[in-house]
Amino acid sequence: MATIHPFKGLRPEKNMAEKITCLPYDVISTEEAREIGKANKKSFLHVIKPEIDLNHDVDLYSDEVYKKGRENLDNLIKLGNLIQDEEASLYVYSQIMGDHKQTGIVACCAVEEYLDNTIRKHEQTRKAKEDDRTKHVDALNANTGPVFLTYMADPDIDLLIKRLTKNKPEYDFTAENGVQHIFHIVNDQDDIKALVELFKDINILYIADGHHRSASAARVYEKRREDDDYKDKTEFKYFLSVLFPHNQMQILPYNRVVRDLNSMDQNTFLKKVSEKFFIEKMEETDNKTPLKRSSFTMYLKGTWYLLKYKKNLSEDPLKGLDVSIMQDYLLDPVLGIKDPSIDSRIDFIGGVHGSRGLERAVDSGDFIVAFNLYPTSILDLINVAEVRKFMPPKSTWFEPKLHSGIITHLLSD
Numbered sequence: 001m002a003t004i005h006p007f008k009g010l011r012p013e014k015n016m017a018e019k020i021t022c023l024p025y026d027v028i029s030t031e032e033a034r035e036i037g038k039a040n041k042k043s044f045l046h047v048i049k050p051e052i053d054l055n056h057d058v059d060l061y062s063d064e065v066y067k068k069g070r071e072n073l074d075n076l077i078k079l080g081n082l083i084q085d086e087e088a089s090l091y092v093y094s095q096i097m098g099d100h101k102q103t104g105i106v107a108c109c110a111v112e113e114y115l116d117n118t119i120r121k122h123e124q125t126r127k128a129k130e131d132d133r134t135k136h137v138d139a140l141n142a143n144t145g146p147v148f149l150t151y152m153a154d155p156d157i158d159l160l161i162k163r164l165t166k167n168k169p170e171y172d173f174t175a176e177n178g179v180q181h182i183f184h185i186v187n188d189q190d191d192i193k194a195l196v197e198l199f200k201d202i203n204i205l206y207i208a209d210g211h212h213r214s215a216s217a218a219r220v221y222e223k224r225r226e227d228d229d230y231k232d233k234t235e236f237k238y239f240l241s242v243l244f245p246h247n248q249m250q251i252l253p254y255n256r257v258v259r260d261l262n263s264m265d266q267n268t269f270l271k272k273v274s275e276k277f278f279i280e281k282m283e284e285t286d287n288k289t290p291l292k293r294s295s296f297t298m299y300l301k302g303t304w305y306l307l308k309y310k311k312n313l314s315e316d317p318l319k320g321l322d323v324s325i326m327q328d329y330l331l332d333p334v335l336g337i338k339d340p341s342i343d344s345r346i347d348f349i350g351g352v353h354g355s356r357g358l359e360r361a362v363d364s365g366d367f368i369v370a371f372n373l374y375p376t377s378i379l380d381l382i383n384v385a386e387v388r389k390f391m392p393p394k395s396t397w398f399e400p401k402l403h404s405g406i407i408t409h410l411l412s413d
Helices: 014-020 030-039 063-078 111-115 127-140 155-164 189-199 211-224 266-273 322-331 351-363 378-386
Strands: 010-012 082-084 090-097 100-110 147-151 171-174 180-186 205-209 238-245 254-258 277-281 295-300 303-309 346-350 369-372
Touching (some): 100 155, 111 211, 127 211, 147 211, 180 189, 205 211, 351 369
Antiparallel strands (some): 100 238, 147 205, 254 346
16 A cells, blocks of 8 residues: 655745756756856855865865755745745646657655555665665755655546646746656645555555665665654655556666776777677668667667567566666676676766767767667566665666756655
8 A cells, every 4th residue: 555645745836846956956066056056146055065165175065065055955945935834735847858758647655555565676786875865854854855756557547637737837847858747736624535545456666766765765764763853743754756547657777887898909809799699880871779678779889789688588587677687697707797886997877968978988089989778667576676675786777867856845744
């Protein structure tokens, strides 16, 4: 049974939504955020990446950074740019990116259900990143970015959401990247009750994106539940989420770029790769995007190659993933990249940048080879989560990204 919890959302004043909201903290660099923040003092980047308002040499994990984030959040509230709803509500958040549309319920989910695996994971977290978000949540006393959850689509929930989105939205704007954001408030008590009851019939929720945000919410919860000051409090037991049906998810590939050939020349490298993959040089007119599972395209020194895995796909839901095949049979044994989460020789480029993004990375001289992957499916993600395993790092790139600042959950009751 999945619990969704109405809450008093902290949101932009109606005419400020487009100016305040921004991409999430982990898809934009500090340098990029500084430039945006310099031009826009209202941007929520000042809250989720507060180092942009401090000296360039500041330790990103120092108390000074989190203190500045709290100060910036308080200022947006003090100026009336962010206003908290007076009654606990649910919300509906739609995004349109080209021909793709996804609509989800904004609610708080129970930390206990994250801990008991009602909310399932598919990715391991990194301690440094988890520590950072835990300090951020604790210092700001708020979930400033939602966890992206999915569930197996339910026709009754679909029907109710369709009715709730017929009314005029609170926000409707198109961000600079062309993604349209539409936001509805659900404050009718009968509608709230109906949604809460419908989700009680959803047995499992799955984290699509936001493993570190959910882990940090759990750590703050475990810290506070031992504190007498919080024994009669409620909100710290929940974390901000947006829940989308699985059949509306759009996953793009998360491609790999590598800085060197592990001390091999090009011919030796290609020979090693050919032990597990059929290799075919591609023509300039060929589509550089893999068209099916267990096939990859590779850009090496100005030339594209098609790679096809020689063996049949494993029936194991984890081993059969393209990201696992790439890791287990090429990146590790050939290029010596055993842990891509910490190896500085590898980097990752979201599929939204396409094949041209991979070419630019290699042609710049920063990398020597790039691999274009077939995207992981949402059912792949669910199957891995069901067997309690973890995908390799950077297995999925969800688009569009949920904007931060469109709603915040305060942990004070």
